[in-house]
Amino acid sequence: MTTTDRRQRAMTTWTVGQVADLFGVSVRTLHHYDEIGLLTPSERSRAGYRLYTDADLTRLQQVVVYRRLELPLDEIAALLDGGDDAVTHLLRQREAVLTRLGELSELVTAIDRALEREMGDQPATPEELKELFGDGFTDEYEAEARERWGDTDAWTQSARRTRRYTKADWQQIKDELEGVTTAFVAAKRAGLPPHSPEAMDAAEQARVQIHERFYDLTHDVHRALGDMYVADPRFTRTYEDVEEGLAQYVRDAIHANADRHAE
Numbered sequence: 440m441t442t443t444d445r446r447q448r449a450m451t452t453w454t455v456g457q458v459a460d461l462f463g464v465s466v467r468t469l470h471h472y473d474e475i476g477l478l479t480p481s482e483r484s485r486a487g488y489r490l491y492t493d494a495d496l497t498r499l500q501q502v503v504v505y506r507r508l509e510l511p512l513d514e515i516a517a518l519l520d521g522g523d524d525a526v527t528h529l530l531r532q533r534e535a536v537l538t539r540l541g542e543l544s545e546l547v548t549a550i551d552r553a554l555e556r557e558m559g560d561q562p563a564t565p566e567e568l569k570e571l572f573g574d575g576f577t578d579e580y581e582a583e584a585r586e587r588w589g590d591t592d593a594w595t596q597s598a599r600r601t602r603r604y605t606k607a608d609w610q611q612i613k614d615e616l617e618g619v620t621t622a623f624v625a626a627k628r629a630g631l632p633p634h635s636p637e638a639m640d641a642a643e644q645a646r647v648q649i650h651e652r653f654y655d656l657t658h659d660v661h662r663a664l665g666d667m668y669v670a671d672p673r674f675t676r677t678y679e680d681v682e683e684g685l686a687q688y689v690r691d692a693i694h695a696n697a698d699r700h701a702e
Contacts, residue, residue: 452482452490461496462503477516478502497525504532508539593654600653612652619645623689624682633691642689642696658697665693 459466472478473489478499482490491499498519505515518528604612622641631637642661649664650656656664668674669690678686 452492453496454484455480455489455491458491458496458499462499464499464503472499472502475512475516477512477519501525501528501532508532508535593656593660596654612648615648615652619648620678620681623685623692626692627682627685627688633688634695638688638692639696639699642692643700645689645693646696658700661693662697665690668693 453461455466455469458464459469469478469489473480478495480489481492481495484490501519502515505518506512510518518531523531619641622644623638626635626637626641629637633639642665646656646658646661649661668678668686675686678689682688
């Protein structure tokens with residue numbers, strides 16, 4: 440062998456360690472491929488060490504791609520020994536990868552939908568409640584309510600129900616509250632008295648909303664709530680900010696509705 444031949448051979452062969460670094464596979468894996476005949480180095484050094492040629496690297500490239508496609512080693516060997524050229528293998532691998540990409544894309548979509556469902560089922564945070572209700576939901580109000588009613592069955596029941604409410608649930612509750620207020624305002628602005636069917640229906644709607652969303656609310660207890668709307672300036676202001684005289688109107692409609700259901 441001439442000096443040129445030796446240089447050309449040195450430039451076109453690679454040791455096991457070099458191939459392992461180049462392809463990101465372990466030396467142990469390359470030895471295993473050699474042992475089972477999947478990839479046997481074509482050359483040996485004078486000291487007997489394995490040397491891989493360009494053709495060996497081309498075959499290893501096919502092995503690595505097929506392995507990433509999760510094909511068993513025996514199937515890979517059958518494919519590589521079947522006489523197909525590199526182009527055929529690459530086209531087959533490309534088609535398999537595109538199929539896998541489609542499957543993975545569908546899987547990502549399914550995961551995203553599952554995430555949306557799981558995240559949508561998460562209880563609303565205090566920050567989200569403040570975002571929805573503004574000053575109507577503050578830590579101070581919650582602390583005071585807990586101090587005043589924390590030992591009552593109503594508080595326990597309300598806490599149990601609302602603990603699992605999501606932001607979407609609270610948004611729906613807010614919409615319901617606004618619908619009740621709108622019904623009261625419409626009746627008042629129409630000049631209807633608090634004991635009119637329209638005003639009493641709005642009062643019943645308000646009671647049912649609390650009854651279904653928070654705690655069991657009888658008409659008698661609803662009367663007490665109505666009284667609080669005019670006795671507590673903060674509740675009064677909530678209604679007065681919407682319509683002057685609305686707090687008293689709501690209170691009277693609640694009493695009228697309770698009287699109607701007591702008959």
